[in-house]
Amino acid sequence: MSSGKILLVDDDRNLIEIVKMRLESANYEVVAAAKEEEAVAAVKGQVFDLSLVDLQLVHQDGISLMEELHLIIPEMPVIILTAYGSIESAVEAMKRGAYSYLTKPFDPRDLLLQIEKALENSRLTSEIKRLKGILGEQYDFANIVARGQKMKKVLEMVSRIAKTDSTIYIHGESGTGKELVAKAVHLGSERKDKPFVAINCAALPEMLMESELFGHEKGAFTGAVRSTKGLFTLANEGTIFLDEIGDMPLSIQAKLLRVLQERQFYPVGSEKSIEVDVRVIVATQKDLEGQVKQGLFREDLFYRIHVIPIHLPPLRDRKEDIPSLVRHFLTKCSLQMKKEVKGLTPSAMQRLMLHDWPGNVRELENTIEYAVAMTQEDVISEDFILQTKPIASQGSLKPLKEAKDEFEKGYLVHLLELCEGNVSKAAKLAGKYGLIFTTS
Numbered sequence: 001m002s003s004g005k006i007l008l009v010d011d012d013r014n015l016i017e018i019v020k021m022r023l024e025s026a027n028y029e030v031v032a033a034a035k036e037e038e039a040v041a042a043v044k045g046q047v048f049d050l051s052l053v054d055l056q057l058v059h060q061d062g063i064s065l066m067e068e069l070h071l072i073i074p075e076m077p078v079i080i081l082t083a084y085g086s087i088e089s090a091v092e093a094m095k096r097g098a099y100s101y102l103t104k105p106f107d108p109r110d111l112l113l114q115i116e117k118a119l120e121n122s123r124l125t126s127e128i129k130r131l132k133g134i135l136g137e138q139y140d141f142a143n144i145v146a147r148g149q150k151m152k153k154v155l156e157m158v159s160r161i162a163k164t165d166s167t168i169y170i171h172g173e174s175g176t177g178k179e180l181v182a183k184a185v186h187l188g189s190e191r192k193d194k195p196f197v198a199i200n201c202a203a204l205p206e207m208l209m210e211s212e213l214f215g216h217e218k219g220a221f222t223g224a225v226r227s228t229k230g231l232f233t234l235a236n237e238g239t240i241f242l243d244e245i246g247d248m249p250l251s252i253q254a255k256l257l258r259v260l261q262e263r264q265f266y267p268v269g270s271e272k273s274i275e276v277d278v279r280v281i282v283a284t285q286k287d288l289e290g291q292v293k294q295g296l297f298r299e300d301l302f303y304r305i306h307v308i309p310i311h312l313p314p315l316r317d318r319k320e321d322i323p324s325l326v327r328h329f330l331t332k333c334s335l336q337m338k339k340e341v342k343g344l345t346p347s348a349m350q351r352l353m354l355h356d357w358p359g360n361v362r363e364l365e366n367t368i369e370y371a372v373a374m375t376q377e378d379v380i381s382e383d384f385i386l387q388t389k390p391i392a393s394q395g396s397l398k399p400l401k402e403a404k405d406e407f408e409k410g411y412l413v414h415l416l417e418l419c420e421g422n423v424s425k426a427a428k429l430a431g432k433y434g435l436i437f438t439t440s
Contacts, residue, residue, distance in 0.1 A: 003027045004049035004119050009039040009065065010081065011058050015104075019052070022108045028115070036065050043072045050118055055082035055089060055101075063093050070097055075125070077118040081106075148320040150313045154181070161308050162188030167260065169305050170283040172312030175362030178283040179243060181312065186239040191279055194238030197231045202247035209252055211268050220269025230267060232259060232276050239279045245305065246286030246297060253298045260304050280305070315357040315364060322352055325361060329368040341372050341380060348382040355386055 006028050010016050013034060020030045031046065033039040036059055042048075051069060053062040066078045077099035082089055090101045099118045102111060161168065162185045170178045179198060186196045204212060207221070215230030231240060242248070248256065259265045264275045282305045291297035315322070326344065334341045344352075348371075357363055371384040 004115075005029045005031070005047070006115070007039060007042055007048045007051040007069075008032045009036070009051065009057070009062070010034070010054040012054070019111070022111065023115075026112055036060055036068075039065060040068060040072070043069050043076075048073065048076055049122065050099075050115060051076055051078045052115075053078055053080055055080050055093070063096050063098070066093075066098060067096060075122065077122050079114055079118060148318045150318045151321060154310060154312060155184075157310060158185055159188060161185070163190065164308075165189075165279050167279075167305050167307040168281045169307065169309045170281065170312065171285070171288075171309065172283070173285050173314045173360055175360030176312040176314060177361055178285075178312060179241065181310065182239075182241045182243075182281045182283065185281060186241075186279075189239070189279065191238050195235050196239050196241065197235035198241040198243060199231055200243045202244040206249040206251060209249070210255065213252070214255065214265050214267050215270075215274075216268035217270045220267075224269070227267075230265075232265060232278060233274060235278045236276045237278070239281060242280065242282045244284055244286075245282040246284040246288055246291055250296075250298065253301050257298065257301045257304060260301075315360045319353055322364070323349070325364055326352065326368060329365045330372065333369045333372040337372055339372060340378055341375060342378045344371075344380045344385075345382065348380050348385045351382050351385045 003026065006023060008016060008019055008023075008030055010019075010032075011034050016032045016034065020032055023030045031042050031048070033042055036057055039051075039053075043051075051066070053066055053069075055062040057065060062080055062082075066080070069076065069078065078097065080090075080093040080098045080101040081104060082093075082101055083104040093101050099121070100114055102114060158181060168182070168185060170181055172178050182198070183196060186192060199209075199212060201209065211221075211224075211228070211230065213230050213232055215228050215233055216224050218224055218227045242256075255265060259276070260280065263277065264273045266273050288297050288302055288306075292299045292302050326349070330341060330343065333339075352364070352367070359366070367386060371380045374384045375381070
């Protein structure tokens with residue numbers, strides 16, 4: 001199997017033969033071109049992993065040819081070969097897009113090393129772009145399921161503020177998608193190509209949290225065997241997401257306030273301050289105003305983070321989103337488990353609509369994942385929906401007629417909200433959801 005396909009462009013046919021022999025012995029596939037037009041034609045007809053281009057060609061310089069080749073294959077690394085090893089030509093080549101350069105006569109081992117490094121760098125760049133693409137697909141605004149007006153208004157607001165650098169305060173119950181929205185904000189901002197760093201403030205003890213956020217110097221405390229960068233440093237020029245900030249100890253709140261005010265901090269055990277440029281997004285499910293009154297959260301920090309508040313409604317208040325969320329999770333889980341599950345029976349969907357969802361969207365996703373894993377049919381029945389949980393989160397089991405009437409009333413209210421009062425449209429949607437719910 002070839003290690004890669006290389007285009008070699010040089011008007012010296014003796015050099016072409018020597019370099020081609022060296023590269024082919026190293027398991028590379030080589031296509032040689034003595035003229036510029038041959039090189040352009042080759043790139044138009046084939047895909048190359050890398051190109052070696054001589055700086056001095058017959059009709060033009062190698063840097064200009066490189067730019068032509070990049071118009072056809074933008075990501076292809078180019079190494080410039082030059083007998084004129086001046087600093088000026090090398091710098092110009094690098095400025096205009098060359099990966100590196102080699103001065104003739106060059107050691108064959110140096111050539112192979114440069115090629116290996118260029119190809120490895122190209123592979124890493126491609127992988128980073130692929131992963132960013134996956135992240136973008138997962139957290140893009142368009143992929144956050146929001147059919148009801150409440151969540152649409154949230155996303156409209158988020159799309160407007162994403163481009164700003166203002167601190168964002170996200171409030172919502174557990175499982176409503178606070179981190180999902182935070183990542184969407186980051187990807188919609190000018191900082192999208194920089195780091196997104198997240199920390200759950202409820203998961204770490206006070207001493208460890210300070211070190212995690214701000215870093216520490218070697219010997220700052222027992223076990224600090226080396227200096228470590230904190231999350232604020234790692235998030236520099238990007239976004240830091242402080243989840244469950246209501247659980248942050250008061251001593252750390254004071255240090256965070258300094259970071260927000262002055263954009264600098266001291267690592268644990270250090271006398272030298274570090275400056276950072278970060279966009280801060282915080283989230284909590286607690287009533288921070290109540291925490292302030294009880295002395296559990298600093299009032300000055302609350303007003304510092306409460307710049308742009310976003311409230312994520314619980315799923316029980318936006319049940320019109322449930323059918324769309326079910327479709328989304330059904331598709332996702334079916335692909336992951338390699339099962340062809342088309343949908344839910346009406347009774348299974350009714351069970352989902354009746355439930356109060358104390359765990360919100362996260363609970364719904366887990367419910368669908370369980371159902372997809374357990375079913376042996378292509379349509380999920382109510383046998384696999386919330387069997388271990390009560391249908392309502394509060395109160396005793398109601399008589400069937402009363403429960404049915406209550407469900408229908410709530411269902412119609414949500415349906416009319418979804419359709420903005422359009423009765424005809426609501427009737428059509430009600431008819432649609434009365435059938436078997438499918439993803440097709």
